[in-house]
Amino acid sequence: MLFLEPDEKERAAIRTPSKPPFLRRHNIRIPIMMKMMIxxxxxxxxxxxxxxxxxxxxxxxxxxxxxxxxxTLGESAISDSTNALETLGRKIIRQRALDVAAQCxxxxxxxxxxxxxDLMGNREFHKIAVQPVGNRxxxxxxxxxxxxxxxxxxxxxxxxxxxxxxxxxPTAWKLFRETLDGSPAAGFYDWRDPDGVVREKYMxxxxxxxxxxxxxxxxxxxxxxxxxxxxxxxISDATLNIGSHINTRMQNTRNTFLDIFILLILLVxxxxxxxxxxxxxPLLSLMEGVQVLGRGDMDHKVDVRTxxxxxxxxxxxxxxxxxxxxxxxxxxxTTAEQERLVKELEIARRxxxxxxxxxxxxxxxxxxxxxxxxxxxxxxxxxxYIPIDRNHWGITIADVSGKGMAAAIxxxxxxxxxxxxxxxNLNISAALRHANELIxxxxxxxxxxxxxxxxxxxxxxxxxxxxxxxxPALVFHAGTEETSHLEARGIPLGITEKIELxxxxxxxxxxxxxxxxTDGVTEAMNETEAVFGEERLAxxxxxxxxxxxxxxxxxxxxxxLLFAGDQPQFDDxxxxxxxVL
Numbered sequence: 001m002l003f004l005e006p007d008e009k010e011r012a013a014i015r016t017p018s019k020p021p022f023l024r025r026h027n028i029r030i031p032i033m034m035k036m037m038i039x040x041x042x043x044x045x046x047x048x049x050x051x052x053x054x055x056x057x058x059x060x061x062x063x064x065x066x067x068x069x070x071x072t073l074g075e076s077a078i079s080d081s082t083n084a085l086e087t088l089g090r091k092i093i094r095q096r097a098l099d100v101a102a103q104c105x106x107x108x109x110x111x112x113x114x115x116x117x118d119l120m121g122n123r124e125f126h127k128i129a130v131q132p133v134g135n136r137x138x139x140x141x142x143x144x145x146x147x148x149x150x151x152x153x154x155x156x157x158x159x160x161x162x163x164x165x166x167x168x169x170p171t172a173w174k175l176f177r178e179t180l181d182g183s184p185a186a187g188f189y190d191w192r193d194p195d196g197v198v199r200e201k202y203m204x205x206x207x208x209x210x211x212x213x214x215x216x217x218x219x220x221x222x223x224x225x226x227x228x229x230x231x232x233x234x235i236s237d238a239t240l241n242i243g244s245h246i247n248t249r250m251q252n253t254r255n256t257f258l259d260i261f262i263l264l265i266l267l268v269x270x271x272x273x274x275x276x277x278x279x280x281x282p283l284l285s286l287m288e289g290v291q292v293l294g295r296g297d298m299d300h301k302v303d304v305r306t307x308x309x310x311x312x313x314x315x316x317x318x319x320x321x322x323x324x325x326x327x328x329x330x331x332x333x334t335t336a337e338q339e340r341l342v343k344e345l346e347i348a349r350r351x352x353x354x355x356x357x358x359x360x361x362x363x364x365x366x367x368x369x370x371x372x373x374x375x376x377x378x379x380x381x382x383x384x385y386i387p388i389d390r391n392h393w394g395i396t397i398a399d400v401s402g403k404g405m406a407a408a409i410x411x412x413x414x415x416x417x418x419x420x421x422x423x424x425n426l427n428i429s430a431a432l433r434h435a436n437e438l439i440x441x442x443x444x445x446x447x448x449x450x451x452x453x454x455x456x457x458x459x460x461x462x463x464x465x466x467x468x469x470x471x472p473a474l475v476f477h478a479g480t481e482e483t484s485h486l487e488a489r490g491i492p493l494g495i496t497e498k499i500e501l502x503x504x505x506x507x508x509x510x511x512x513x514x515x516x517x518t519d520g521v522t523e524a525m526n527e528t529e530a531v532f533g534e535e536r537l538a539x540x541x542x543x544x545x546x547x548x549x550x551x552x553x554x555x556x557x558x559x560x561l562l563f564a565g566d567q568p569q570f571d572d573x574x575x576x577x578x579x580v581l
Contacts, residue, residue: 031280040268040271040272040275040276041265041268041269041272044264044268045261045264045265045268048261048264049261052257052261055257056250056253056254056257059250059253060250063246063247063249063250066242066246067239067242067243067246070238070239070242071239074232074235074236074238074239077231077235078231078232078235081227081231082225085224085225085227086221086224086225088224089134089202089219089221089224090186090202090204092133092134092224093133093134093137093186093202093203093204093217093218093219094186094204094206094217096131096133096137096139096204096217097139097204097205097206097215097216097217098206100128100129100131100139100215100217101206101207101208101209101214101215102209103128104125104128104129104141104208104211104213104215105208105209105210105211107124107125107128108208108210108211109210111125113125116143116150119150120150120151120158125151126151129141129150129151129215130151130152130153133217133218133219134219134220134223134224135219135223136219136220136223137217137218137219137220137223138152138153138217138218138219139215139216139217139218140152140153140157140215140216140218141208141213141214141215141216142162142176142213142214142216143212143213143214144179144180144181144182144207144212144213144214145180145181145212146161147161147162147163147176147177147180148160148161148162149161149162150213162176162177168192169189169190169191169192169198171187171188171189171190172189172190172191172203174187174189175187175189175203175205176205176216178205179205179207179214182207182214183207184204184205184206184207185204185205186202186203186204186205187202187203188200188201188202188221189201189202189203191218199220200220200221201218201219201220201221202218202219202220202221203216203217203218204216204217204218205217279310282304282306282310282311282313282314283310285302285303285304285314286302286304286310286313286314286317288302289301289302289314289317289321293321293324298321298322298324298325298328299321300321301318301321302314302317302318355382355411355412355415356372356382356383356384357370357383357384357385360385361385361387361393363385363393363456363458364458365456365458365459365461365580365581366393366456366458366578366579366580366581367548367549367550367578367579367581368385368395368549368576368577368578368579369548369549369550369552369553369576369577370383370385370397370553370574370575370576370577371553371557371573371574371575371576372572372573372574373520373557373569373572373573373574374572375403375520375569375570375571375572375573376403376404379403379407379408379411379572380399380400380401380402380403380407380408380410380411380572381397381398381399381400381411381518381520381572381573381574382397382398382400382411382414382415382574383395383396383397383398383516383574383576384396384415384418384419386418386419386422386423387423388422388423388424388425388426388455389424389426391457391458391459392426392455392456392457392458393455393456393458394422394423394428394453394454394455394456395453395454395455395456395514395516395576395578396418396422396451396452396453396454396516397451397452397470397473397516397517397518397574397576398411398414398415398418398449398450398451398452398470399449399450399470399518399519399572399574400414400447400448400449401447401448401449401450401492402447403571403572406447407447410447410449411449413439413442414435414439414449414493414494417435417438417439417442418432418435418451418453420435421434421435421438422435422453426455428453428455428464428465428466428503429466429501429503432451432453432466432468432493432501433499433501435493436468436493436494436497436499437497439493439494440493440494440495440496440497441497447494448492448493448494448495449468449492449493449494450468450469450470450471450492450493451466451467451468451469451470451492451493452465452466452467452468452470452471452472452473452486452516453465453466453468454466454473454486454514454516456578460507461507461508461509461510461580462505462506462507462508463486463505463506463507463508463514464503464504464505465486465488465503465504465505465506466488466490466501466502466503466504467486467487467488467489467490467502468490468491468492468493468499468501469490469491469492470492470518471517471518471519471522472485472486472487473485473486473514473515473516473517474486474514474515474517474534474537474538474541475506475508475512475513475514475515476512476513476515476538476541476542476545477509477512478509478510478511478512478513478580479511481542483538483542484506486504486506488501488502488503488504489501489502490502508580509580510580510581511545511579511580512579512580513541513545513549513552513577513578513579513580514577514578514579514580515537515541515575515576515577515578516575516576516577516578517537517574517575517576518571518572518573518574518575519571520569520570520571520572520573520574521537521556521560521573521574521575522534522537523570523571524560524563524564524567524569524570524571524573525564525567525570526563526564526565526567527565527566527567532560532563532564536559536563537556540555540556540559541556545579548579549577549578549579552577552579553575553577556575557573557575560573
């Protein structure tokens with residue numbers, strides 16, 4: 001920014017500062033003291049309101065979380081209790097069936113009751129075969145192969161054929177059917193009570209050893225779940241009490257916060273009034289000094305006699321006035337020269353940017369993107385896309401020795417010579433040797449250029465390349481973590497007229513990523529003087545190689561800027577990414 005002495009109109013504008021339209025129309029003047037009070041009160045109370053709101057929301061969330069947790073724990077406890085009691089009930093029923101079967105086996109072994117009819121008329125055996133299970137359950141005995149019930153608590157079901165259950169109660173018949181061959185079974189089934197209601201029961205069936213009979217133990221499972229219902233009621237009451245307690249505590253917290261908020265309004269207002277009076281008087285004096293300075297009186301001094309920062313500010317203002325007077329005198333002598341240098345650098349920057357590719361060409365079989373960020377107004381790096389013929393494109397990146405205007409001029413020369421030497425020429429070794437001869441012939445400053453030049457065959461996806469003293473390009477192979485360094489023997493262009501350059505060829509596959517870069521990428525430093533490095537660049541490319549070339553370049557730029565932090569860019573940053581399609 002250039003400082004010029006204000007003319008008469010500008011001095012008038014300084015003397016009469018512009019007001020917003022609303023204040024000009026209504027002629028409203030808000031004193032500094034009032035503004036400071038408003039600022040103190042608004043900032044303090046808004047901060048308190050924000051913190052209070054966040055705190056209350058957090059307390060509410062904690063309360064809701066505690067309530068939900070208690071509900072969840074209650075439901076979990078009920079579920080666990082239900083499962084445990086059901087498991088225990090099934091074990092009790094099965095054990096009851098085993099006990100009755102064992103008693104029946106012992107009786108049959110030692111008493112020898114005779115025929116089946118004699119057995120059915122045996123009242124003593126009836127007491128053994130039909131026993132209670134729980135409060136409402138019972139055991140029964142039936143014949144294996146026929147499925148005929150021989151003993152039952154209900155006399156109407158004695159001699160009942162269980163095959164008749166197949167249609168009305170298929171789940172019950174399924175359990176009987178599985179045991180007709182003497183196999184044990186257990187499970188839930190539907191049973192029609194005398195009132196006609198179908199309810200779920202559990203039955204365990206086991207064989208009576210050394211006999212053609214089976215014992216079944218059955219009852220309703222809900223008689224084992226009575227403690228669960230009682231526990232459920234207690235948990236529900238406890239949950240309601242917790243929710244009520246949490247709501248009460250939250251309401252008390254809100255009331256306390258409102259009381260504190262009102263008290264702080266009064267306290268902050270009083271402190272703001274006191275502080276604003278201490279600050280406004282010296283500020284009014286400084287404001288008067290600014291108005292006098294705005295009128296062009298460089299000899300005016302501000303008289304503020306306080307031993308605090310405002311007194312130091314007044315002294316700094318007086319010193320600024322003296323320095324400004326001297327500066328204005330010197331500025332007239334340097335303004336014209338500065339304007340000329342700024343314009344020349346801006347013109348050079350625009351010229352150099354125009355030299356670089358303005359648009360990325362459409363290259364068949366490849367997604368290409370490049371970027372150049374000079375460290376100064378102008379730089380010495382460049383990249384280029386050179387059409388050779390219908391199936392071949394030249395892709396190059398280069399770094400001129402040195403910096404500043406000299407490097408920028410040499411960069412333009414090198415880029416022009418390279419493009420002229422390689423256009424239409426598939427013999428890249430001969431083309432670069434010819435370019436080197438022209439650069440050596442035109443360069444008398446001792447400058448040189450490192451260069452990586454490649455030719456991409458859009459039909460075969462082969463890459464022919466030469467490395468003239470530049471950083472090796474990197475190739476990230478698709479589907480693997482493998483990375484290749486495209487190294488080749490060669491020295492920078494512009495050092496000697498006769499050079500030998502090694503040409504190599506590499507076959508690329510779809511998904512391969514080719515990365516060309518200058519030292520501004522890998523040698524970018526952070527505040528600890530650590531460099532970005534090739535290893536970090538390779539990891540970054542591997543992580544984002546699925547993206548388009550343009551996005552990969554942006555990712556690298558962002559990562560370098562984040563790595564460097566506040567450190568200034570010390571070298572030009574140039575990067576070209578080619579993604580094989």
